[in-house]
Amino acid sequence: MDIKAIQTLIADDMQDVNQLIHAQMQSDVALVNQLGLYIVNSGGKRIRPMLTLLAARALGCNDNKHITLATIVEFIHTATLLHDDVVDESALRRGEPTANAEFGNAASVLVGDFIYTRSFQLMVGLQNMQVMQILADATNIIAEGEVLQLMNCNDPDTTEQSYMQVIYSKTAKLFEAATQLPAVVLEQSIEVQEALKLYGMHLGTAFQLVDDVLDYSANAEQMGKNLGDDLAEGKPTLPLIYAMQKGTEQQVAQIREAIETGNGMQFLDDILATLSDTKALDFAMEKARGEAQKAIDYLSILPDSDYKQALIALANLSVSRDH
DSSP: OOHHHHHHHTHHHHHHHHHHHHHHTOOSSHHHHHHHHHHHTSOOOOHHHHHHHHHHHHTTOOSSHHHHHHHHHHHHHHHHHHHHHHHTTOOEETTEEOHHHHHOHHHHHHHHHHHHHHHHHHHHHHOOHHHHHHHHHHHHHHHHHHHHHHHHTTOTTOOHHHHHHHHIIIIIHHHHHHHHHHHHHTTOOHHHHHHHHHHHHHHHHHHHHHHHHHTTTSOHHHHTSOTTHHHHTTOOOHHHHHHHHHSOHHHHHHHHHHHHHSOGGGGHHHHHHHHHHTTHHHHHHHHHHHHHHHHHHHGGGSOOOHHHHHHHHHHHHHTTOOO
16 A cells, blocks of 8 residues: 555545644634645645554544544644744755745744644644643643753764664654554554554654665655755764664764754765765664554554554654655
């Protein structure tokens, strides 16, 4: 099952999500409407709401609460993107100018806050305290992850453990919530809730590991951002951490300098060669494939259906994509 087949499977649900997103982005403040719609309409795979919809359908949902859940998840993700691009001083996302590049940092941060709080208004409407708890915890942990990543920036002594904590917090945690929430709302057993939670966690981890590999290997046009952006920001991601463990003294010194100074783009060709020599990208990809397989294994608790097969396919696609 490819991505188009998966999208077709939940096309009606996703149309309902998009309608709710646009309805909830309405504001009396013109700039909120303008910037909010800019970011919402800027493309993207909508992988997180897609996961929520597929999990809900795999569990046999028969109302529209999964539409609200998927919209909440997408709003939280969108708010984090707005804030991330300001923190990272990013100019491109998905091949288009970022909101902060178009509207300025202040507007991006404030509209991000609007979208965050809109998501919580939608949560309240579900009148489910466990849903509130999961999403409140998720947003808090995402924020912690962003701060931890900021602390790790320009620190070449960042450990693999610290890196994994960052990607769990800033990426995998929202995937985890996206797949756990339908099971909670549909009052599934604790075992099913936990299995879908862990599916999301491992899938999110795989997804971010692949993103960090693609930063050094993808076609920049396909990826929608510049090759080596993480290096330019002084981010010690797993490929660099592993290369420093396996490289020569000279290679390690060069990577350390690139991370410390944030001026690594001048060394990009040399560092790409080091990543190849040390097989650092292969190591990170193997770790990603392991995470994707763990995610798939947790789906064994679900009855077979097209929706379950789509969840399996998404895990496989997450580690075979080129952007």
